Amino acid sequence: MPSKRRYALVGTGNRGTTMWGRDLLKGWSDHVDLVAIVDTNPLRAERARAMIGSDAPILTDLDAMLRGVRPDLVIVCTPDDTHDTIIVRALDAGADVIAEKPLATTPEKIARILEAERRSGRRVDVTFNYRFAPTPARIRELLASGEIGRLLSVDFHWYLDTSHGADYFRRWHAFRARSGSLFVHKATHHFDVLNWYLESDPEAVTTFAALKVYGGNGPFRGTRCKGCPHAARCRFHLDIGADPFLDALYEDPHGVDGYFRDACVFREDIDVPDTMVAAIRYANGVHVSYSLNTAMPVEGHHIAFNGTRGRIELRQYERQPWDKPDHDEILLVRSFPGDREAVERIAVPHFSGGHYGGDDRLRDMLFRPGATDPLGQRAGSRAGAISVLCGIAALESADSGRPVRLREYAGTAGIRGGIA
Numbered sequence: 001m002p003s004k005r006r007y008a009l010v011g012t013g014n015r016g017t018t019m020w021g022r023d024l025l026k027g028w029s030d031h032v033d034l035v036a037i038v039d040t041n042p043l044r045a046e047r048a049r050a051m052i053g054s055d056a057p058i059l060t061d062l063d064a065m066l067r068g069v070r071p072d073l074v075i076v077c078t079p080d081d082t083h084d085t086i087i088v089r090a091l092d093a094g095a096d097v098i099a100e101k102p103l104a105t106t107p108e109k110i111a112r113i114l115e116a117e118r119r120s121g122r123r124v125d126v127t128f129n130y131r132f133a134p135t136p137a138r139i140r141e142l143l144a145s146g147e148i149g150r151l152l153s154v155d156f157h158w159y160l161d162t163s164h165g166a167d168y169f170r171r172w173h174a175f176r177a178r179s180g181s182l183f184v185h186k187a188t189h190h191f192d193v194l195n196w197y198l199e200s201d202p203e204a205v206t207t208f209a210a211l212k213v214y215g216g217n218g219p220f221r222g223t224r225c226k227g228c229p230h231a232a233r234c235r236f237h238l239d240i241g242a243d244p245f246l247d248a249l250y251e252d253p254h255g256v257d258g259y260f261r262d263a264c265v266f267r268e269d270i271d272v273p274d275t276m277v278a279a280i281r282y283a284n285g286v287h288v289s290y291s292l293n294t295a296m297p298v299e300g301h302h303i304a305f306n307g308t309r310g311r312i313e314l315r316q317y318e319r320q321p322w323d324k325p326d327h328d329e330i331l332l333v334r335s336f337p338g339d340r341e342a343v344e345r346i347a348v349p350h351f352s353g354g355h356y357g358g359d360d361r362l363r364d365m366l367f368r369p370g371a372t373d374p375l376g377q378r379a380g381s382r383a384g385a386i387s388v389l390c391g392i393a394a395l396e397s398a399d400s401g402r403p404v405r406l407r408e409y410a411g412t413a414g415i416r417g418g419i420a
Ligand SMILES: NC(=O)c1ccc[n+]([C@@H]2O[C@H](COP(=O)([O-])OP(=O)(O)OC[C@H]3O[C@@H](n4cnc5c(N)ncnc54)[C@H](O)[C@@H]3O)[C@@H](O)[C@H]2O)c1
Pocket: 010, 011, 012, 013, 014, 015, 016, 038, 039, 040, 041, 044, 076, 077, 078, 079, 080, 082, 100, 101, 102, 127, 128, 129, 185
């Protein structure tokens, strides 16, 4: 049996503790061994270690861990603006890296990562789990089959509900300097899955975006939900004490670093848009209309691929105030059916686990020996970089009112061979 990969987990918030701690060790312990836990907040790391069920040592100093433990692999689950520094140090210490999305938040940070990857000869994987969910995989097969002819355009609209959407405004995600905005933090998933579906690079972006619900739009504000005098009338109030997981991981540990898990969504200094639309032109000529709304009564997305011979359409329901179907239904609609059915309804069952089973399949791809990749789902640093640059261009377009070409960033971001 091949030896286990010795990995260090850096960042023990929700994502690190569950996806890359507890759940990874539960399902893939024949292939991985957790040899160190690093977090700048030792109390959160201690709580996380108990939840993970590990006895790995806890360190607060990344470099000391890299020198002393010498892991094969470092999994980076810290806030987005810190990814680059951790990734570069890990690569330079001889480890491979799995980086949580987004890869980084600026072109300069991307360049540092790409350069370190080349210098070290190690590999960076980026966690684009959406590619691994069964429905996108089926859509990708349908696109490749040529059923709808030449692709003309895509309609892609993502809805976050008042629970999930609001959560980004309670934390560091609400600040451009930390997350690059939701065009980067959240839409990196969406832009990446588009790039993967279309097998092309985005070339230019035109956007409108504004902060319309959260931040200064609120009728009142406090510092955080706990103890807030407006709690009874605030529609976005989060009772952290009612969630034992969040309470243990964030409430006492906030005493160490001042990081509240339930900061006010109406803070005046919030500076990321919550309502975004974009038009994207791809290098292969496909046009995309995209939107992201963050305070909806529903959670899920709608995507349609419009081709010369038909259309592929999906409305994926994640949460809404009516019964959720137990499967996705992809519609394959033919413009010129002839003897064939004008519409084919393709049912894809929902799988358990995070991101409709995408999280499990991603871990299989990364850790099960002999995993194959016929659909090109495994994503490296270039995919991570291009999807982030699309988000950076989108924010710049919204700010400046001009169309922005991704090529403007290719040099600064160190993308060899350019974009497109
Ligand atoms: N792929 C997905 O679907 C998915 C889902 C959720 C989160 N994420 C990503 O995972 C990452 C973490 O998200 P989260 O919600 O767990 O965040 P979080 O804020 O809850 O946790 C981050 C942790 O990192 C620690 N930290 C901060 N700076 C550090 C540093 N320099 N060195 C070491 N530790 C440091 C913090 O103390 C905290 O414990 C983000 O990049 C996010 O985008 C991805």
